[in-house]
Amino acid sequence: MDTRVLKYFLAVAQTNNITKAAEQLHITQPTLSRQIMDLEAELDVKLFDRENRRLQLTKAGIIFQQRATTIVQLLHQTENELHQHEEELTGEINLGSAVSSVSSYITKLIAEFQKLYPNVTFNLSDGDGDVLRRQLDEGLDDLVCLLEPVEAAKYNFLELPVREKWGLIMLKDAPIAKYPTVTKKDLYKLPLILPHRSIVRDEVSDILKLDQTRLNIRATTSLPGNTIALLRNSNYYVLTIKGVYDNFHDPDLAFVPFTPNKSTGDVLAWRKNTVLSPAIKRFLQFVNEEIQES
The missing domain is CATH 3.40.190.10 (Periplasmic binding protein-like II)
Incomplete structure (x- = not known):
């Protein structure tokens, strides 16, 4: 399945309108309609209900939208990681945190890190522990700040000097x-x-x-x-x-x-058995150095 078609599908799902989606994607309306119909044929499911010239996602369409969003995000992250270089550190780090005392601590570290590596950007999100773990497990977050205890069998982590x-x-x-x-x-x-x-x-x-x-x-x-x-x-x-x-x-x-x-203590956690980008590895090293100094 071509990832380009996934992006086409997500545009239609967002606008609920083939014409508006085609304008956003800079392709013709017939071309987009054909791509969506071909996608439905390939999946052998109906993704949209078509009534009164307005499209609505079916139950299958809603599930596929969630999965397609994750796939496109992971593809984007992978492309960024492949273009990172040790000599001039660049890239994105997706970091999730609960709203707590750790928020102030970790954002200060991010600001200090970006003074050293201005070409590294951070995508920040928040949520409770269940949401953060799910985002970490699904690869949507690279790092998350969690309250202890954490599952040592699943995650590596640094203990932060925050209680x-x-x-x-x-x-x-x-x-x-x-x-x-x-x-x-x-x-x-x-x-x-x-x-x-x-x-x-x-x-x-x-x-x-x-x-x-x-x-x-x-x-x-x-x-x-x-x-x-x-x-x-x-x-x-x-x-x-x-x-x-x-x-x-x-x-x-x-x-x-x-x-x-x-x-309760806070930790900065990441998945075990996963390849970390140079930016993530350097940020973890930076955080660990700050912890040792404190």
Whole structure:
């Protein structure tokens, strides 16, 4: 299958219109229509429903769009890696990170690295641990910043000098906002928003010796922005890391840590058994040197 045809398909899927897609691709409408029909014939599936001169993806078309997007992105990354040279470092690094204390740390390192190697660009993304691992496993990210623990059998990683303190985010006028710390007895009395990932909930519960069946869980979430929006419209309390609170710089919010103290480390991870580009290898070396100096 010609990757050019994949790009044709993605253009049509984005515009839902053969004529508009043909204009974007600088080819004729009949040529594009024929390429799409040939693609459907090759796959032996119907990718588009054609009604009222407007195209809509079928269920098969939606699945194929996801796979085609991944293939085209990986092809682009591969082309960039093949054109990298050790003598004059160039290329792209796809790096994902959670919204946390590590965000500030890793972006400072990126800025310092680009002073040395201005021809290396970074494509940055964010998400929770599940999203970041999936992007790493699928090759969409080269490196990701993750909270510990990580699967040592799957990933190589560098331990970063960043610790994430766990506690509750709340409105600043909440009854316990002036408490120095929050205990598990306090948690049992509060309406909570918890992390979506069960592994995180279990780890915090283990440290605090929590009985999760006694918690008043009102919602789970993986997106800090949604979490804060929900908090603003309720009297809920968000179980999360202080780095999320720090990233919002919101004077209407407060953070109270747990007792006993609970903190988690951050790592910079990459897949095992994969060939790293010169840019990625040099960046990892740079990060490791910074870690050793700190």
